Amino acid sequence: MSWFDVEVEIDVFGKVNELIEAENKDDCELIAIHLISKKFNCSKDIINIISCKKISKLQILFVYLLVLKLFDCLSSQLLHL
Secondary structure, three states, X not given: OEEEEEEEEEXXXXXXXXXXXXXXXXXXHHHHHHHHHHHOOOOHHHEEEEEEEEEOHHXXXXXXXXXXXXXXXXXXXXXXX
16 A cells, blocks of 8 residues: 545535555545545545555654654644643
8 A cells, every 4th residue: 555645625625635545546536535625524526636646654743753743843833831
């Protein structure tokens, strides 16, 4: 399984990015459309896939580390309130 960064445009809501784990690009697009239609409670007809890019493991690690750093900064700021 691989991770994909999917950029989607929803006619009413605008652009959205989702990280999807799937076997291949076609499966990823189907999963993204299904998840986004449930998330925004909208028809699949108004969802357009703009791009679907496979993400390397190094990119995933980098994002994970950024998120950890962000939570660390936020928690230290909350302690000082």
